[in-house]
Amino acid sequence: MNRREFLKYSFAAALGLGFPMLLPSHAQAARLEKPPVHRYFLQFTDHEERPSTDFLVIHHTGFPSDKDSTAEEIHSFHQGTMKWAGIGYHYLIRKDGMIEQGRWPSLVGAHALGHNKTSVGICLAGNFNLAKPTRAQVASLCQLTAWLCQEYELDPMKRGVIVGHRDLNDTDCPGKNLYSLLKGIRQSCRETLSFHMQERGGFDHSGELHS
Numbered sequence: 001m002n003r004r005e006f007l008k009y010s011f012a013a014a015l016g017l018g019f020p021m022l023l024p025s026h027a028q029a030a031r032l033e034k035p036p037v038h039r040y041f042l043q044f045t046d047h048e049e050r051p052s053t054d055f056l057v058i059h060h061t062g063f064p065s066d067k068d069s070t071a072e073e074i075h076s077f078h079q080g081t082m083k084w085a086g087i088g089y090h091y092l093i094r095k096d097g098m099i100e101q102g103r104w105p106s107l108v109g110a111h112a113l114g115h116n117k118t119s120v121g122i123c124l125a126g127n128f129n130l131a132k133p134t135r136a137q138v139a140s141l142c143q144l145t146a147w148l149c150q151e152y153e154l155d156p157m158k159r160g161v162i163v164g165h166r167d168l169n170d171t172d173c174p175g176k177n178l179y180s181l182l183k184g185i186r187q188s189c190r191e192t193l194s195f196h197m198q199e200r201g202g203f204d205h206s207g208e209l210h211s
């Protein structure tokens, strides 16, 4: 059941009970909370609003050695060396799991050629052809992708919604050791979101309305 169908069904059920106002307040209360995101005050040379958000693209920094990087360092590299408006990714996840804000979330990024106007770019610090992402990075990635799917009303299990950069362009990004985790990350998002949907509507596993 998608969110729209779910809301329609729940609203019909609530009306039947004579409490049509009950559902919206529950719906607000049980939304998945935004994970903590650290912000720098990065200056960009251009600000173009993204017309739509249809999918999330997962990257690694992919430097020759598997090292940690900050969003600020990537920003200097993309702006100074690449001559872009600033950091191309919307989010960077450090090796300790901290999520850092890159490009402002509503703006067009610079991370997947030909797909930037319709996607959010998430980068994990490291080279995942050489090493594996840390547990903390994977946990933060699951939290962040689930929250983004909620905010943009995306179904994480739908084909093409959570993809690796290599699915779109000629690159090995995000590295074989991160790419191989994407299936589990989609499933984790689905479980997190369906848990919150149950909380919102008061449905149990059988789909019955709680009294």
Ligand SMILES: [Zn+2]
Pocket: 058, 059, 060, 111, 165, 171, 173, 174
């Ligand atoms: Zn990439």
